[in-house]
Amino acid sequence: MAAQGAIIEMPKSGNLDPSQEARGDGEETTAQGLQPASAESSDHPGNTDQPAETAKSFQLANLLQSEHLVRWSIRIAALAVGVLAWHWATTANLNFYINFENVPEPLKVWNAFVAQISGTEFYIHILVSMQRIIIGYAFAVAIGIGLGLIMGRSKLANDILMPYIEILRPIPAVAWIPLAILMWPTEEASIIYITFLGALFPIILNTMHGVEQTPEVLIRAARSLGARQTQIFRHVVLPAALPSIATGLAVGMGVSWFSLLAGEIISGQYGIGYFTWNAYSLINYPDIVVGMLCIGLLGTGSTYAVRLATRPFLKWQEKAR
């Protein structure tokens, strides 16, 4: 199958790895997320006051853990209340303007979920969706950061490109579907294109914003230290823009999921969006909810993976707090 072959040679397959990790571990991801950061800082040569702070940080870790425990308990309890409410509304056949009569109850959804994950087709849907995300997102990252950097630095580029962005940005993914199908040779390409567009604008705008926010005094300092334009760009503008770029990347990942799903619902034969819509056509209501929840988890997981991947570049910012 072409889809599976392509996943392996994906351009930015680095993204695939952490996202799977993040999804697999669920709640524990926060604890895991901290590890790489702390491991790196101890890599740093000459952290002189490490031993003195160990005892303190140990106590602190205990305290944090108990606070963490409480917060996570609250979160899980909040979710449980939601599920219970859902259970009640569906079993009581609540029909008060909103109709719960046809909404599957949580247990049925769970059973459907178990049935799906013991088969193979469900995984193909997920893999196809993820492949589209990765390709579309990779292009959006490369083009978005590139354009954002240029637009942030050059007034001319900004004047040329900004009108397009202003007009195209508000157009939702769904509105692109007819034209995308007409424009692109394959349905697959049109879905990826829509995914790409979704991620593109947040990345461009955040990158541009980050570049424009570079403090002038830092550029002046670099100039007086002998830096040329390219060096200023590499050592000052780019790092100054990184926090903003990282935000753009995370937002872009979320939006690319919205867009993907829109594309998959209307067309395509595989993908988690197609799965969800198909379940509706087949009057298989529990699977609708399975698909929806799966989309939610994938979206959250991949956004988290992006945050995790950008975190090492923002180490200096954590120190500022």
Place this chain on the structure above:
Amino acid sequence: MLGLVKPMPQPTEETPRARNHRASEGHVEIQNVSITFGKGSKQHTAVTETSLDIPPGEFVCILGPSGCGKSTLLNSVAGYVTPTTGSVTIDGEEIKSPGPDRGMVFQQYSLFPWKTVKENVAFGPNILGRGKTVADSTAQTFIEMVGLAKFANRYPAELSGGMQQRVGIARALANYPRVLLMDEPFGALDSQTRLMMQESLLKIWTEFGITVLFVTHDIDEAVFLGDRVLVMSAGPGKIIADIKIDLPRPRSPDIALDDDFMRLKKLCHDKIRAESLKAFEQQNA
């Protein structure tokens, strides 16, 4: 090269030898400089017809109220601002753009927040292609000189304001500039920290023997630090007095209680006050 890198803090050694080693460099000449911003009705003259001759190794304070053009004048030496007329030269070379031969210390914290103290100080030597080994050892030397060896691997956000400015000074010196340009570097610090910083700046200057142009609006600071205080007045900015500060060196903060210090301080004060009054009367005329 390495000979230059090493001769740093030798507290037992007395001042003159160290001061002389580059006393031949850092001769700043400002000739008939006027600096005008904007065009037409929005035109604004920040500095007018100013000439200055600063011999190598001299510590010169430019004193004046905010908006008098003292920073603009400094920026013309730094190369950020091109004079509308006249010329600025260092050792006979005309200044056209910012460059590593002039170290700059800013009022706002201008360290690169994503670089550690050491990476900040090593930035200049690295950019100039000195090689990592030299850059690192140079950075180490200057970080020790400003007394921050323990903090070499910290990020700027982890340091206090005074420490950050010391890193700023170390970073500016790491390129072995001919002139150190300081734009109200201690203006944002609390007064105790400021006094400490002034003292340690004098120590560094004594060791280095570098020409310093120091912009400030604080009379005490100017008199305490400088060999010379240039009093500037606003509208348009020009130097109205060139006061020689013949107080003995090394100076300690106690000197601020001496009669000579008081006399010089009053002299500066009177000049500024006379100008301010004139400006005030003009505004209300």
